Amino acid sequence: MVRLAVIGAGTMGMQHLELFSQLTPTVQITAVADSHPPFADRAAARVPSAAVFHDPLDCVAGAAIDAALVATADDSHYGIVQACIARGIFVLCEKPLTASADQALQLVEAERATGRRLVQVGYMRRYDDGYRRLHDTLQSGRVGHPALISQRHRNPLAVNDFNANKLISSSASHDIDVFRWLTGEEIVEVAATAKASESAVAVLLTLTSRSGLLGVIEVSRGPGLHYDIGCDILASRGALTLTAPPSISDSWFERFVGGYRAQDAAWVAAVAAGSVTGPSAYDGYANNAVTDAVLSALRTRQAQRVRQM
Ligand code: ISE
DSSP states (O other): OEEEEEEOOSHHHHHHHHHHHTTTTTEEEEEEEOSSHHHHHHHHHHSTTSEEESSHHHHHHHSOOSEEEEOSOGGGHHHHHHHHHHHTOEEEEOSSSSSSHHHHHHHHHHHHHHTSOOEEEOOGGGGSHHHHHHHHHHHHTTTOOEEEEEEEEEEEGGGOOOOHHHIIIIIHHHHHHHHHHHHOOOEEEEEEEEEEETTEEEEEEEEEETTOOEEEEEEEEETTOOOEEEEEEEETTEEEEOOOOSOOOSOHHHHTHHHHHHHHHHHHHHHHTTOOOSSOHHHHHHHHHHHHHHHHHHHHTSOEEOOOO
8 A cells, every 4th residue: 555645736736636546545645735725725625534734845754655746836846856755755746847957867866876766757648548559559660760740739728828938848848758758769959939929829849859850849828729639740651640539628637637547547556566667757857958958949049959968
């Protein structure tokens, strides 16, 4: 049985809490934490037996736990994950792992110093049926080698009011991870351009991998958009398209609930077995390194090399 803390009880934290509640008896939520007291209280109301903390770091330091799910504000991930590593606690952290590649690299090194894998990053698309089919087909070699991966990531204004920078650092981190995962290659060069018009924001990214594979990502938000995710692959012996579930809603959680459920269940099973195998701290670091380069490309209006160890 895995004793779990749910740290961060905003929208995403509460969704994870519900998914983990369905995994009893393998997992027991023994602690909940949020620095916003009403959020901590609503999590506590859902799991009355859990200890309640109003400071995530107090929770990591003092709760009776083996593992933590971190779904707090993006810029707080670094300190919380660092504390989990220091205490030897398994941690599933929502994306992005940290706010910069430098911070993420520190986590990679801290985890390495423990001699075991403790960190997983929440790139849940790797657990989605449609993306898994794309991955399996590419691995089988049936369509040859990928040459171009084009991705579409549109958000309804009602659930996403991000500016261009935040669309890149938060939303596009999924698409960046998909590119790395499907190609099995690191991204070495990026370019970015953005256009904001009233409440609509569109960002276009281009990616080039080490061997020259290309990626194009449109990430946007605006009035009249539905949550719309697409992925098309041009490969040397054929083309592939992501097949989506039949009902498309405006909620990213509904679109990806299968992926979140599979991710959380696989993570708990791995923690119970004493090791984690999903997206690693290094994946989080590589993603942060690409994001840093993309933000710099947007600022300078010039293509940028990705600085990655
Ligand atoms: C959100 O933070 C997510 O994680 C969703 O998966 C993503 O599609 C959305 O754009 C983000 O706002």
